Amino acid sequence: MRDGRATVGRIWFGRAVLVLACLATVLAGVRSGTVTVQRSADAVPGTVRIMPLGASSTVGKGSPRTAGYRGPLQELLARDGLSVDLVGSRRDGPASVPDRDHEGRSGTTLAQMLPRVAEWVVRARPDVVLLHSGTNDLQKGASAAEAARRLEDVLETIVSVSDAHVVVAGVWAPLPGDGRDREEFERLSALVVAGFRERGHQMRFVDATGLLTPQDIADGLHPNAAGYRRIAGMWEREILGVLDPRP
Known part of the structure; x- marks a missing residue:
């Protein structure tokens, strides 16, 4: 039993070191000027x-x-009367x-996202x-448990550099x-997000199981226009819930 606890401790220590290393890289970039943080003047009030x-x-x-x-x-958010600015590099x-x-980024896994996500969010x-995210992890051989651990690391990195509301969608x-693996990853992802919420972070998980029908898929993997409209409706509901969290 002692050996098991030691192994778990080493795993958590290693993950913590990896997350801290990612943050240190971003902070060094901010100080040196290689990572540019957008100024508040760039944002439009409201x-x-x-x-x-x-x-x-x-x-x-x-x-x-x-x-x-x-x-x-x-289109949906404009209909709702919201002024939005999509951001990213x-x-x-x-x-x-x-x-x-x-x-x-096409083909990106959660593992590949981790070293750069802090920089992206800071910018x-x-x-x-x-x-x-997570689809590519599963397709490239990661177990559901490993993909969920990667998701947790990515989320830990995001909340360490931003107080943004984070909406996590399942596969x-x-x-x-x-x-x-897809079903198990969905279950574990919900638990990961619940853990962040218990710590006071502004985070939501939306179960995407059953969201799309076979007619909503373009190539066996990616949605077609009809499928993306369903996804847009899902995101719209979650965004409105974030902005007006009343039951």
Whole structure:
């Protein structure tokens, strides 16, 4: 039993060192000027800064003409009377989408996101982070438990540099070959987010199981335009819940 506790302790210590190393790199960049923090003058009063964070579904693969969910989401939030500014260092989508900024990178895993996410968040200064990640981790061989640990590390890094509301969505891709891992990752992700909420962090988890139908998938993995409209509606509900948390 003593050996088991020692092993767990070493794992947690190693993860803590990794997160702290990522933060130290960002802080060093801020001091040296290689990481630029946007000034408050850049923000428009009354405008909600939203950071779409993730991989290819954040970029919009499967429906480039709508920039994935980002185009429909802007339409929904405008209908709700909200002034929003999508933020991030990437820009993709057609000119018909008014705000094409995001922080999505196709193929990125949570493990690959971890060393850079603090820098991205510090630069963007979001009020709300929309995080969808983990699909690539599962597809590249990570177990559900390992993917959930990676998610926890990414979230720990985000909350250490920002007080933004973080909305975490579960995996919405069907992943028929990884069905059990997908379900387990969904369950563990909800527990991870619950742990952050218990510590007082502004965080929400949305279960994406059953969100999409087979007709909403473009290529077996990524949503089509109809699927992204469903996802935009999901994000809209969560954003409105963040801004007006009354029951």
